[in-house]
Amino acid sequence: MGNREALLDGAKQCLLEKGYDRTTVRDIATAAGVSMAAIGYHYGSREALLQQALFSSLEDWDAGLQAQLAKLDEPKGPKRFEAIWNLLIDHVKRNRTMWMASFELFMQAQRTPELAEVYAQGQPGATAAMAALATGELEETIDAETIRTVGSVQMALVSGVVMQWMSYPDNAPGPQEIAAGLRGLVATLD
Incomplete structure (x- = not known):
């Protein structure tokens, strides 16, 4: 897994543990095991990364709910x-x-x-x-x-x-x- 994917996974983890507002750049970088500078390089900002992580998580979550409803x-x-x-x-x-x-x-x-x-x-x-x-x-x-x-x-x-x-x-x-x-x-x- 590359840094970009690791950051997205780390941001998803932080969203679940801390929420959007309380998640810091340091939290994401620590969870991802990469440098804080990698966030800016790959996503431009903490906000852009968290928004992408949130939408991605919600899509995954919604797909699971839809599968249950379909049954x-x-x-x-x-x-x-x-x-x-x-x-x-x-x-x-x-x-x-x-x-x-x-x-x-x-x-x-x-x-x-x-x-x-x-x-x-x-x-x-x-x-x-x-x-x-x-x-x-x-x-x-x-x-x-x-x-x-x-x-x-x-x-x-x-x-x-x-x-x-x-x-x-x-x-x-x-x-x-x-x-x-x-x-x-x-x-x-x-």
Whole structure:
């Protein structure tokens, strides 16, 4: 493995252990077993390296989650809804540091125009994935309106529930409470 790859692996390790803001150049260089100057040579800056490490880690993490979701064999309906939410909640419990990193990425994007642009470019795909998660259909078969409406609401719901599970897991909603809450919200529309 060359220095560039070692730095990327070291930055991924540091993101999980320390988070974005608390990771220093020295931390990354130590984890990678290379000089601090190598970061500038290969990536230009600590921020550029950490951003690449974060996106790479999130892609790997998302691929694992998608593989688990693909294995669900429940047909559409309440049992599939419950199975999806049980899987997501379990994923939050087992991958807390990556969920924190995804929220850190969002916060960093608010402060860095270049990162905000990259983050925004990924949103249509994320919204389509959320629409597929909610409907049980393949992303490529879902129409644009469903992606914009169902996908956006599902993304908001997942983000909010994840934040609750990370902040106060003893009182965070499970699949039954989420379903009951959605039914209650729908009832307010009539």
